Structures are given as structure tokens and as C-alpha cells.
Amino acid sequence: MQACDRCYRRKSKCDKAIPTCGQCQKARTLCDYIDRSREPAVRREAVDRLERRLRQAEAKNRALTSQLATYQASRSSSIGKESREAPQPPVLSPNFPFDRNEVADEVSFLSLQAGGERNYPGVASGVVFSHLVQGVASLDSSSPHGQAPNRTSTRPVDQTTSSLSIPREALPPEIVARRLHQAYFKHDYLCYPFLNRHSALANLDRIYADVSVLEADATVAFPFYMVLAIAMASAHKCDWQSLPESENFQARAMMRVGEVLQRSDIHALQAVLLLCQYRMTSPIQEKSTSLWHMVGFAARMCFEQGLHRNETYYDPSSHSGNEDLLALSETRRRCFWCVVDMDRIVSITLGRPLAIHLEDVDTVLPEPHVLESSDSTPGNTEEQPSPTAIFNHITQYRILSGKVMISLHSNRATARDEDSAAVARITLTEELEQWRNESQNLHLQPESHAQTRRSSFLSPEWYELLYYNTLLMIYRPSPTLSTISARSPAVLQATFDASREAISRYALLHTSQRINYTWITLHAVFMAGLSYIYAVGRHYRTRKANTSANAVGSTLSTDPTIIEVVNTCRSCSIVLVAVSERWATPRHCHQVFDRLSDAVLADVIAFFTQSTSTPAASMNQANASRNIITASQADLNTPLSPDDSVVIPPISAATCFPLGVDTALRDCFEDLQHFHDAYGGDGPIRQLSQDWLHEIGGMALHAVQLWGE
Structure with a gap:
């Protein structure tokens, strides 16, 4: 007869008494005997993880089947006729446009291949960097805006502007999108204000005025869907088991991530920051190692773009007052300090070295009066801090x-x-x-009970x-x-x-x-x-x-x-x-x-x-x-x-x-x-x-x- 499970793990002598050995009786703990001659004991957490992945795989199969049918129908329709006649959008259900039984993109874990490539891809490797982030994010490969993200392919993604237009019913109702944007800027944005609020809301107006903007400009489509995903995940923090919308918004954004990252500019840095922010918010994303990698990528992008040096920012005192240049400069400055914040959070939690050391930084904190008018919420009568x-x-x-x-x-x-x-x-x-x-x-x-939360x-x-x-x-x-x-x-x-x-x-x-x-x-x-x-x-x-x-x-x-x-x-x-x-x-x-x-x-x-x-x-x-x-x-x-x-x-x-x-x-x-x-x-x-x-x-x-x- 073998030793009990507790004595076996602690490598202590077991008297093998039934039903409780002497060591377990002395410690007043449960005494279990496991037959290790047949198969090793499996931790309950491992079984739960496998069951969860099985459910995710089944959900993905259903989602891929549905997406394939939609793609084939849209493609045959576009080949048969080029007229712009379109059916009226159907009445959207409250769960638009995804069935809660088809948590299609729940398998889009940013953690499935968290290890990924461990080397920074370099300055000019836009495509390689895109594939690297996609490898960390474990993307859903069915993208109407590009081929499946093959890790070994170096084919650029600029040829992928699609022949498949985005149907109007793929968008949330405008009032829902506006409320989610408002929720994002009232909560998540306060801690990580790396987006230009005025530009984001202007792009929201453009999208609902002309949906083709999403297809034409990936730098508009990606932040739009990621803001919806982050806001939806935060809104459902109390009803955390109902997150298909958040996952699907994130999956739609990932269809365009390659095009954004290939730019290697401030838009690419904002895209990585949005992925990191979603990683911190969504409970579907389980591992933190890939987040640590992405924060490291963001830090090196900051160094690549010179955001750690104060001389790279616009100085209104030495130039004529250009509001657009000043706003862009302050957005870049906020991006850098957001990366610093994320670097501190993740590195301290994981007990790993910092990626950005202040000895290498001479840029100052954001100016409180720049972008302040666009950051304030219209119609807000409550006195709130800047x-x-x-x-x-x-x-x-x-x-x-x-x-x-x-x-x-x-x-x-x-x-x-x-x-x-x-x-x-x-x-x-x-x-x-x-x-x-x-x-x-x-x-x-x-906060008082009379106030809105x-x-x-x-x-x-x-x-x-x-x-x-x-x-x-x-x-x-x-x-x-x-x-x-x-x-x-x-x-x-x-x-x-x-x-x-x-x-x-x-x-x-x-x-x-x-x-x-x-x-x-x-x-x-x-x-x-x-x-x-x-x-x-x-x-x-x-x-x-x-x-x-x-x-x-x-x-x-x-x-x-x-x-x-x-x-x-x-x-x-x-x-x-x-x-x-x-x-x-x-x-x-x-x-x-x-x-x-x-x-x-x-x-x-x-x-x-x-x-x-x-x-x-x-x-x-x-x-x-x-x-x-x-x-x-x-x-x-x-x-x-x-x-x-x-x-x-x-x-x-x-x-x-x-x-x-x-x-x-x-x-x-x-x-x-x-x-x-x-x-x-x-x-x-x-x-x-x-x-x-x-x-x-x-x-x-x-x-x-x-x-x-």
C-alpha cells in the first residue's frame, strides 16, 4: 500500500493507517489514498482548464461554420450583381448581433500562446511585429480583411483591403456605440488616456454617417471595435459570464491589427496599448505572460519613436501655435506615460525587471490644459477633477x-x-x-447612495x-x-x-x-x-x-x-x-x-x-x-x-x-x-x-x- 497523498507530497513517512494516517490525524487534515500505479493524479484545475478549452473549441467550430456561410453568401451576392440595393436591416435583438450560445471568439485567448517569440523584431519589421503580436494574441484566422495569420508567411498585409464590405447590421446600434464610448471615456480612459477623445468621437460620427469608413481605414476600425470591447467588458463586470459581445468586438478589431501595426507609428503604439488594456479588463484573458511581452513591445516602440526624449515633442513657444500639432504631441506624450504605468503594474506583479528606467527618460508629464476641453464630458454638471x-x-x-x-x-x-x-x-x-x-x-x-455610481x-x-x-x-x-x-x-x-x-x-x-x-x-x-x-x-x-x-x-x-x-x-x-x-x-x-x-x-x-x-x-x-x-x-x-x-x-x-x-x-x-x-x-x-x-x-x-x- 502506498503513502497517502499528503505524506507523498511532503515526502514524509506515512504509517498508512486507515481511514486516516498518523501524520494527517495529527495535522487534522483530510487523508486521501490515491493509486499511483495506474495513472498519475490530475489536479482539478487542469481538468477544469481542459473542459473550458473543449467548450471553447466547440463554440469556435459553430462560429466558423456560421462565418463561412455568411462569407460565401456575401461573396456570391457581390459576384452576381454590383448594384447597391440592399435589404433593410432587420430589427436587432438586445443581444445584437451575436447569439449568446455561440460564444464564437471566446477561444480568441491572448493567452493560448503566451510564450511566443521572445526577441524584439526590430525597427523596420512591421510585418514580423504584426505576426508576433498576433502570435501572442492567438488570433481567430477567419478575417475578411486579410489571409489567415500564418506565422511563417512574410506576405505584407497591405494587399488585403477586402472585397467584402462590412454589412450595416454588423455594427451595433448607434445609441449603443455612443453609450459604450461614453462609458469608456468615463472610466478606462481616466487611467490610460492614450487615445485622443475628440478624434475618437469624430470617427464615431464618420462611421455611422458612412459605414465604408471602417473598411477603408484600419486606424479607424481597430480603435472603434477595441473601445467597444473594453467598455463592454467593464460594463459586464458584475454579469461576467455574459461576454460574447466583448469577445466578438475584440475579434473584429483583430481582423485589422496587421494593417495598423505595419505602420510603426503612434497608431501602432495605440493599438498595442488597446490590446494591453483589454488584456487587463477582460476576464476571458487568463494569462499575464503575453501581456508582459506586449508591454515590452510597447516600451521598445516608445524608444523607437523617441517618446522618452522631450526634444521630440512639439514646443508651441518656439513655433506658431498649431493646435493640431500640439494635440498630436500631447497624445504621444500620454501614450508614453501609459506604457510606463503598465510596465510598473505588470513588472511589479510578476516580479520581473522594469522595461523603462527613468534614468533614460527626460520627458515631462502631460500638460493639464492641453486636450482638457475634449477630455471633459459634455453636459456633466458635477464638479469633477481634471x-x-x-x-x-x-x-x-x-x-x-x-x-x-x-x-x-x-x-x-x-x-x-x-x-x-x-x-x-x-x-x-x-x-x-x-x-x-x-x-x-x-x-x-x-460616493453617496444618491449619486450615480x-x-x-x-x-x-x-x-x-x-x-x-x-x-x-x-x-x-x-x-x-x-x-x-x-x-x-x-x-x-x-x-x-x-x-x-x-x-x-x-x-x-x-x-x-x-x-x-x-x-x-x-x-x-x-x-x-x-x-x-x-x-x-x-x-x-x-x-x-x-x-x-x-x-x-x-x-x-x-x-x-x-x-x-x-x-x-x-x-x-x-x-x-x-x-x-x-x-x-x-x-x-x-x-x-x-x-x-x-x-x-x-x-x-x-x-x-x-x-x-x-x-x-x-x-x-x-x-x-x-x-x-x-x-x-x-x-x-x-x-x-x-x-x-x-x-x-x-x-x-x-x-x-x-x-x-x-x-x-x-x-x-x-x-x-x-x-x-x-x-x-x-x-x-x-x-x-x-x-x-x-x-x-x-x-x-x-x-x-x-x-x-
């Missing part, structure tokens, strides 16, 4: 978060000594506080969330500050407070339906929850050690109560479930979090139960711990040094008394590594779980790295 001011403030935050990553969580940071790293931490904290204070200049109003980018809670996320990034365990983090109660307190407040803000945004259901949000929520459990577990591990052996370690200022831990963990779990169910790859992360939160809650209950049974000893120990904290708690603005009068030994396997949450961490450790296996890179979730395991003496780090490979 869209450009919002974008600049968000960009300043992204720049600051990039500095945190470089200073504390990169290979460059590991070469620092602890004193200089501690000084960098203090400086970054001060800059973050200054950014938080400057948020008041936006004059954001809290607004974008999260107009919510002060969202900016508070950014503040606590970065504070957590500053004070979580870092390779350069591992000793300080292990012995400083103030650092543990900052980690605890930041994670708790971040979870609270996420729960508030989720309750008000203003949260952005993206894989980046999923990662941030999980990171906040994991940090909270880490801080609570470390506190009670030290408290237990103090009670048992008078050991000293870092603790929180007060003991988190049972109800506090329950409420915080429950709030985090609710948000994780809501976000993760939209993303198939890491959707089991809420199950991992629930196992950890249940374990730490059991430890908290056990601690208070034991304290109640021995009140006198508990009171004496609590007073002793409080005195230790008072004597040893260093101010966050004062780095610790070896000469400090109070020496706090680092927590180790010898002085640490394991808790149930430590056992749960060992059981969930492989899942925590798999969370980042799906994304690639050495991300913060992997780093924190490895540091935690190292603290409790669970395993050598070289073995941890093998699991991640």
Missing part, C-alpha cells in the same frame, strides 16, 4: 512603486547593506506620505487602497532587510495595519461594485490577505513562545481579537471569491487563503482559550510582552543598527513554537508557488511564502526553488 490631473497623480504613484521595487525588491537592492536599505525605506515612506497628501488636491468626493478612479477609497498597497510593499519582508524585519515590532505592526486597511478598502469597493475585476486586483487582494495572516501568525507564534520559554520576538501592539480576525479574513475571502471566479487559472487561490485563515483563526482561538484558563500567568506575560514592546519598538523613521540597546534575536526554528497556520503553510506552499507558476517570475507572493517558510524552519530554500521550476 482628467489629466488624475492621470498625472496615478502616474506619480506608479513611478513611486517602481522606485520601491528597485530599492527593496530587486537584484540591485540585494547588493545594499541593511543600513542604506533602511534609509531607503524611510525615504520611500516619506514620498508615499507626500503623494497621499497630494491626493487631497484632486478634490475627490466620497462613478468610476473607481474618482473614488478617494481607491487612492487610499493604492497607499496601503505600497506601504505593504515597503514593509513586507525584503531580501535586503530580512534581519531588521525579523527583529522590529514596528515593521510587523506596519505590515499588519497596511494589510488590514487594504483588505477593508477592497471590501468597500467590492460592496459598492466599483472594484476592478482584473488579475492584477486578484493578485493584490491575495497578497494583502497573505500578509495579514503572516503578521497575525507571527505575532501569536511569538506570544506562544514568550509564554512557554520567555523568548522575545516581534509582536503587535495589541492582540488581534477573534472577531477582528474573523471579520478581516471573511472580507478578504469574499473579495477573492468574487474576483477569482472570473479568472480560471488562479481561481483556487481563495481555497488556499481559506485554509490559511482557518488555521490562523484556530490558533487565535486556542491562544485566548489557554489565556482564559490561566488568567494570572496570562496577565503577567501580557504585561511583560507590553514592556518588551515599549522598550524595543523602534520608530519607523529610525533604522535599527547592531548598537541598539535592545537586542531582539531573530526568530528561528529553535526559538519558534509552531502554530497550526505554520502547518497549513507547509501544506499550501506548493499551491502558493503554483500561483506564480501561472504568471512566471519571482513575484511577491512567492517571496513572502518562502520567507515565511524559512522563518519557521520548514525547508531549505534550494528545495523551494526546485518546486518553482
